[in-house]
Amino acid sequence: MPTTRQEHPASAAPLDEAGLRDLILEILDENHVMCVATVRSDGWPHATLVNYLRLGRALYFVVARDSQKFENITRDSRVSIALGGGLLANGAVRGLSMAARATEVSDPAHIQEINQEIFRISKTAGFRPHPSSVLIAVMEARPSLISVIDYTAPPGQRELVRAVEDWRIERLPPETSH
Template identity: 85%
Template sequence: MPTTKREHPASAAPLDEAGLRDLILEIIDENHVMCVATVRSDGWPHATLVNYLRLGRALYFIVARESQKFANITQDSRVSVALGGGLGADGGVRGLSMAARAIEVSDPAHIKEINQAIFRLSKVAGFRPHPSSVLVAVMEVRPSLISVIDYAVPPGRRDLVRAVEDWRIEHVQPIQS
């Protein structure tokens, strides 16, 4: 469900938790492809692009059961997700990176709801699930930490937030290196 575009202030003033949540959902809705990085059995990252669908505050993607991505997630549900990078509605680069868990959706009623949402999308909506197998798994991304970049408003904003139950947002202090 797309969020409505809000007017950006003249500068990147701090946003409250609701404003940051709305910004995150806007950025998710501006994109249709995300990079999902999994942990391979040898410890190396494995990054691939997937189409995704947002229903409410949940992100879903489809994966072939015989794929390396599915094997990796089965062994370790931790994933990193990156999306965005293109120009947002205001002409600036916007994007998200997330530390998340990928969990297989197994409830048939939930899968039916997701399928119905996919079929309701117009062909121009951008969501094109395309695993190379008839044996697929529906995965839900459950973010823990979300890093937001939004350069649509000078001088730009960077926020690090924790997503807790039902995507309630809490600010996190960045780690100083």
């Protein structure tokens, strides 16, 4: 499902919803590490880096069952995710910040599908899940709000969108992005 990196003109016009969706998928597919922030029992955020795999609209990652991350998600499924930020060849930065719900994947057939995709791409994409325990849980996060940061073309672009099924994108009104 990887998309191909598009070259953006020096001064790009704002993207329509389909263009934003393609940009979001492109950023998701060119990265394989994301920061997941969960809510601890004392209300403070707990942020850690995890490898992830995108299949369709979901992002999959593995966690140790005895980890704070698993405990936090089990108690409160709300997570914040950030990824990207690395410099592109032209020195520009782009990335995503997302609000999502994370749940454990328990269906063995679905876990097998995820494993097959991991083994298929791991040699070329750098996806290396590495929980610190043999007792792991496969987690699925489905982003609902996505903030797109794209500085590949001046003056840069920041968009807040809602992702709905099949990665259909709905722009949110400007007052929502405060």
